[in-house]
Amino acid sequence: MAGLVRSLDTAAADAPMAAVVVETVQGEGGVNPARPVWLRTLAPWTQAHGALLIVDDIQMGCGRTGPFFSFERAGIIPDLVCLSKSLSGYGMPMALTLLRPEYDVWKPGEHNGTFRGYDPAFVTAARTLELFWSDGALEARTAALGERVGGTLARTAHRYGLPAPRGLGLAWALPFDRPGAAREVCDAAYRSGLLLETAGPYDEVAKLLPPLTVTDEQLTHGLDTLDAAVASVAGARTLAV
Ligand SMILES: Cc1ncc(COP(=O)(O)O)c(C=O)c1O
Incomplete structure (x- = not known):
């Protein structure tokens, strides 16, 4: 952590930092679980620097490490969370970005496009949540x-x-x-x-x-x-x- 904080501090001195993006367990990086204390140190550190803490839970979320979100074991609450892969529970294309309400600056219908949401995936994802996440x-x-x-x-x-x-x-x-x-x-x-x-x-x-x-x-x-x-x-x- 000290090394990371030092190098981030150097970067922060040059320009304000927008965000830190982290996987709590690196997937493609070779399955390297971050220690909970490291994550608990990182969270207030990003806040102190006015940066967002973004957890990329695309590979390690949706129960892969045990709890639904991989960061639950550290007891932190990120500002943004990216989810995808097994989210639909059925191999259908689906991704979600969760964000704290205070960062939700979009007005209804403002963030739109041609392909924004595959309805069958929403149905299977909702059913997956009911089936697998209504109990422990x-x-x-x-x-x-x-x-x-x-x-x-x-x-x-x-x-x-x-x-x-x-x-x-x-x-x-x-x-x-x-x-x-x-x-x-x-x-x-x-x-x-x-x-x-x-x-x-x-x-x-x-x-x-x-x-x-x-x-x-x-x-x-x-x-x-x-x-x-x-x-x-x-x-x-x-x-x-
Ligand atoms: C942690 C993580 N983030 C992002 C991605 C990329 O996801 P996508 O293929 O949906 O862009 C992957 C793909 O393996 C991933 O493991």
Whole structure:
């Protein structure tokens, strides 16, 4: 935090800062969860500099880390929140920008355009909220499954001498030391029917984003398939440098 604050302070001295945009868990960046204390320090800091705090919850929102919003675990309330991806609950295109009422300067009908809202997505999104967010069951299940994924990945990492996995809820990264290893593991998993992405600045992690509705059996099968993929690559050559 100190380094970030110093560099932001230098920038703020040159020109007023409009906003800080942050993911509470970097997704494409390799599944790096920010510490809650870091987020709690950032929030008043942006306010003190007259800047907006924008949380990009497009990948980590909608329950991916457990609670509906990924920042809930830090107890902060951002000025703006971006949501999309699984928001419609049905793979339909939909995005939302939430903002504090005091920043809502649009008059009714003022912010318009040709393609502004796909009605079927609004219907499925509303139903998804009713089905999955009228009680705490999905959040509790995601937390429980996340613990399971974390434990299983830790055992896989230990077995093959890999760095520790990291993640929250149902967003996890299995990092590799050797360049190219994550790609090889994702390719091997794909040949066995499991879809995984690489992520991180050097594509150095295999990223797991199982559906939040995954069954216990599917999750077990997926984790077993991943372990076998790691074993097949580890068998061919050393994964760690
Ligand atoms: C955190 C985050 N923000 C923004 C985007 C871009 O979203 P879109 O493709 O809807 O523009 C992505 C896509 O992966 C993302 O992960």
